[in-house]
């Protein structure tokens with residue numbers, strides 16, 4: 001096991017290149033199950049979620065080739081192997097195996113997914129969609145069993161706007177007979193990316209990126225080549241880090257439109273930001289920053305996945321800011337750790353109330369989930385002294401080459417092996 005060490009206080013400067021989007025990659029890879037010939041996906045991030053999904057596709061008979069940031073999946077010999085345990089528990093997006101395997105084989109057994117613990121994360125809307133398409137779905141000892149004689153298009157209204165349910169229903173519906181209409185669909189850019197891949201495979205999908213998606217089922221799907229969109233959450237994390245610690249930072253390979261809500265809030269705080277087609281330019285720390293109030297919302301609102309890193313930035317601001325997470329009930333496990341570093345933050349219900357400016361000090365802290373990890377890295381860069389972050393496996397689920405990217409900007413960040421005693425202490429905590 002390793003920990004991440006961050007020596008704080010170094011001003012950052014330069015260009016950071018953003019990798020492909022985690023939340024696209026983890027849906028695009030399962031989507032390849034639906035093809036009858038090889039699919040190539042280019043621009044993948046080097047993260048553990050991608051590696052694990054590659055391993056899961058191998059378990060069901062896929063031939064997988066990783067070449068740098070590219071995966072080639074030959075799905076021709078895949079079978080509907082039950083996956084009740086093991087790797088499926090390591091990530092949230094293993095739920096996409098349900099939609100993809102149901103779509104291709106009309107049956108699947110998949111263990112309930114893992115992923116970040118952010119409060120309850122039910123999958124009732126996914127199941128509602130599968131049932132509407134004609135599947136019988138049961139939960140047996142923590143695994144979801146899905147079976148269908150045939151899948152038939154249906155009109156499905158999502159009671160909750162859900163990224164996962166929208167994509168999962170698309171995956172199950174592309175090979176169903178007739179037309180499926182998803183109403184109150186999520187509109188995240190990753191949904192458009194998955195629809196683009198499926199369309200290149202021969203699927204007929206209209207409306208992805210709006211709240212009504214129409215899918216006309218086709219007989220079969222074929223292989224293709226697809227280039228993934230940039231990761232707006234990774235990009236947003238570097239923009240936040242730039243706003244707090246950079247003289248000048250260019251975030252490259254980004255679609256600025258995907259981050260409009262973040263950019264608007266940073267401008268409201270007094271940060272100078274400019275955008276071009278595929279770059280965001282930030283001049284950090286030039287003014288006294290103004291406090292802001294933020295509510296996380298579904299896209300195009302402020303993303304919940306940036307709420308935690310943004311909290312770290314707000315510790316530097318003169319005054320009181322409030323961040324309310326309307327998507328998850330307890331996405332605040334980073335707050336205790338930020339307090340350990342000297343932040344003045346309290347949680348009231350679904351809101352974090354941050355009063356600054358605080359002089360953060362390096363400390364030993366634990367990343368409880370992926371974006372808590374990003375928040376602690378951001379705080380460590382701002383702090384005086386060295387911050388030691390355990391729970392690195394969470395950060396590695398979503399940030400490609402994080403220490404190389406930060407060190408390229410002038411930061412001092414490195415990994416160290418944990419001692420047996422430290423591992424023991426973490427296990428007993």
Ligand SMILES: CC(=O)N[C@H]1[C@@H](OP(=O)(O)OP(=O)(O)OC[C@H]2O[C@@H](n3ccc(=O)[nH]c3=O)[C@H](O)[C@@H]2O)O[C@H](CO)[C@@H](O)[C@@H]1O
Pocket residue numbers: 023026092093120121122123124125126127160161162163164165186304305327328
């Ligand atoms: C792999 C992936 O893409 N993860 C993202 C995805 O997660 P995920 O797809 O799991 O998130 P959803 O959009 O489904 O969840 C949004 C909200 O709806 C609720 N809900 C969801 C499904 C359901 O069947 N019933 C239900 O009640 C959830 O508990 C949550 O409160 O979108 C989240 C919201 O932008 C992001 O934080 C995650 O990074």
Ligand SMILES: C=C(OP(=O)(O)O)C(=O)O
Pocket residue numbers: 022091092093114115116305370371398
């Ligand atoms: C919550 C996240 O991931 P997941 O849904 O994969 O747990 C995230 O990316 O912030």
